[in-house]
Amino acid sequence: MKINFQPIAESEFKSKYESEDNLGFGKIPTDRMFILEYRNNAWQEPAIIKKWEPISLDPSAICLHYGQTIFEGQKAYRTEDGHLNLFRPDRNITRFNKSAKRMMMPEIDPEIYMTGLKELLKLEKDWAPKSVGSSLYIRPTMIGTEPGLGARPSNQYLFYIILSPSGPYFPEGFNCIKILVSEKYIRAAPGGVGYAKTGGNYGASFLMTSEAEKLGFSQVLWLDAIHKRFMEEVGTMNIFFVYNDVIHTAPLDPGTILAGVTRESVIQIAKDFGYTVKEEMLAIDDLIEGIYNGKVTEAFGTGTAASIAPVGSLFYQNKEHVINNFQNGEISTKLYERLIGIQYGLIEDPYGWIVRVP
Ligand SMILES: Cc1ncc(COP(=O)(O)O)c(C=O)c1O
CATH class of the missing domain: 3.20.10.10 (D-amino Acid Aminotransferase, subunit A, domain 2)
Known part of the structure; x- marks a missing residue:
């Protein structure tokens, strides 16, 4: 798969969180995102890794009216020796494609999903918190982007992956x-x-x-x-x-x-x-x-x-x-x-x- 890496100007990099203690869950955007478009019955190349920024949608985009949206939730865990561990990512990809099928959306090639995710993680690695219980949360998403107010499946889609350094989901931690x-x-x-x-x-x-x-x-x-x-x-x-x-x-x-x-x-x-x-x-x-x-x-x-x-x-x-x-x-x-x-x-x-x- 061909990936275009759009450079980010030095001034556009976000300042990282100061402390891992108050990350919250899914609140902090990292610098970059992975995106891939689907048009004319095919996933388009190249995929792009670029600055995390707002995406532009027509107000009549199918996802906004008829809910053609699916996503996954995964984590990258930082190990003591500084690597990132993904946990059973094949399961998330399979489930993503099961969700796609049910919602009349195109399935994605597992290799594209995995390559995009790994390349993004390599670039965003420094955002991953170090403490056990914290992680770099991963949100792969697909939305139907075609404009049109008729209730029908979209013919255009956007697949993207975004990341967010996150702390424990419940403030209770591992407690009842x-x-x-x-x-x-x-x-x-x-x-x-x-x-x-x-x-x-x-x-x-x-x-x-x-x-x-x-x-x-x-x-x-x-x-x-x-x-x-x-x-x-x-x-x-x-x-x-x-x-x-x-x-x-x-x-x-x-x-x-x-x-x-x-x-x-x-x-x-x-x-x-x-x-x-x-x-x-x-x-x-x-x-x-x-x-x-x-x-x-x-x-x-x-x-x-x-x-x-x-x-x-x-x-x-x-x-x-x-x-x-x-x-x-x-x-x-x-x-x-x-x-x-x-x-x-x-x-x-x-x-x-x-x-x-x-
Ligand atoms: C409705 C629902 N059930 C169960 C789960 C747990 O699934 P997993 O263990 O894959 O995170 C999730 C989390 O994604 C969920 O949203």
């Missing part, structure tokens, strides 16, 4: 969060777009999420759309419960949840630790009963942004139900240490999940 169970609104139904990382899934969740935040909860737990009974996922995380000594998480089959890269990895690590993992629907009423009769010993969310977040309580039917005395659980702590250890290169990666960027 509180979750509100959504009893009124639903996130995704079978046959819908729940498994796609498309903008509308997130926009549609903001009303419930902001209600939860106002009440002091970090995230919303979504129940299935049909029975409003089975637990599916949490905001930007997949959800796990330790129930009767078995680790439970929702199955991917009905296509209503995102196939989390962290979810898949945690399942593998947990099995290798010797735990039994079941990808099966678990009902909220059974869970609540289990909290009180001792069957539920732990709950935790998994996602790239937060890695593993222990869940200390669930608010459901006007009551807060506290799990494991609001303490970090033994299993989630073990999984967290293993996962983080592999991602930051602190321990050996026996799975071949890490891709190093020099």
